[in-house]
Amino acid sequence: xxxxxxxxxxxxxxxxxxxxxxxxxxxxxxxxxxxxxxxxxxxxxxxxxxxxxxxxxxxxxxxxxxxxxxxxxxxxxxxxxxxxxxxxxxxxxxxxxxxxxxxxxxxxxxxxxxxxxxxxxxxxxxxxxxxxxxxxxxxxxxxxxxxxxxxxxxxxxxxxxxxxxxxxxxxxxxxxxxxxxxxxxxxxxxxxxxxxxxxxxxxxxxxxxxxxxxxxxxxxxxxxxxxxxx
Numbered sequence: 001x002x003x004x005x006x007x008x009x010x011x012x013x014x015x016x017x018x019x020x021x022x023x024x025x026x027x028x029x030x031x032x033x034x035x036x037x038x039x040x041x042x043x044x045x046x047x048x049x050x051x052x053x054x055x056x057x058x059x060x061x062x063x064x065x066x067x068x069x070x071x072x073x074x075x076x077x078x079x080x081x082x083x084x085x086x087x088x089x090x091x092x093x094x095x096x097x098x099x100x101x102x103x104x105x106x107x108x109x110x111x112x113x114x115x116x117x118x119x120x121x122x123x124x125x126x127x128x129x130x131x132x133x134x135x136x137x138x139x140x141x142x143x144x145x146x147x148x149x150x151x152x153x154x155x156x157x158x159x160x161x162x163x164x165x166x167x168x169x170x171x172x173x174x175x176x177x178x179x180x181x182x183x184x185x186x187x188x189x190x191x192x193x194x195x196x197x198x199x200x201x202x203x204x205x206x207x208x209x210x211x212x213x214x215x216x217x218x219x220x221x222x223x224x225x226x227x228x229x230x
Contacts, residue, residue, distance in 0.1 A: 100149050101125075101177070108143035108150070112136035113171075120177075125150070127173040134158055137171045144175050152176040 105127075109115065113136045117128035131137050137158055144153040156172040 097149070097177070104147045104149045108140065108147055110136050110139045110143065113140050123177045125175045125177060126156075127175060129171060130161075131169045131171055134169060137169065137173075141173065144173070149178050150175045151178055 105115065105118075112132035113129055114131075115127060115129040117126075119126040131140070137155065141153040141155060144150045152175065154174040156174055158169055158171045160168060161170045
């Protein structure tokens with residue numbers, strides 16, 4: 001006998017499909033919410049990590065800024081100390097310059113000239129004096145150029161004054177002071193060739209003379225003498 005289902009199975013199937021759809025939709029929503037929450041937590045952790053790194057870098061930058069300020073202060077102090085050191089070295093080097101200068105002035109002045117005035121401005125020395133003739137002035141200029149402490153003698157004036165043979169000419173010279181420690185040069189600024197002192201060759205080493213061999217004097221053998229009773 002055939003069985004006939006008279007129940008509304010289509011409506012029941014439709015409801016079941018609707019329940020399955022809603023269940024899948026809820027599961028999808030829950031899964032989406034979980035994924036979204038996980039992504040949010042991951043991004044929050046990344047942001048917190050980056051913020052921590054940023055704070056660390058800011059702290060290091062502050063330390064570096066403080067070190068840079070300290071280094072700048074040290075550089076300024078170094079520059080100031082170097083300037084003082086240079087001034088002290090210049091003063092130390094120029095301590096004996098005036099002594100050598102006056103010594104050179106005495107050595108270089110010829111017999112027919114004498115000085116009446118001296119003035120220094122930087123490394124330029126202005127000399128004024130009297131001479132018997134222009135030849136004496138020329139000799140004086142050559143002596144100044146050959147000096148170790150003076151150079152570049154420049155004649156500013158040479159005027160005949162009166163009939164006094166000893167003080168007939170009034171002259172004025174500008175002389176440059178050589179810097180201490182500079183090498184003497186044979187030529188002027190163009191193509192200067194430094195003059196170096198000739199080095200003396202060291203004498204060859206002398207070998208000590210060997211003393212002649214001495215032969216010891218011959219020794220006479222001593223024979224023992226037997227003692228006896230008398």
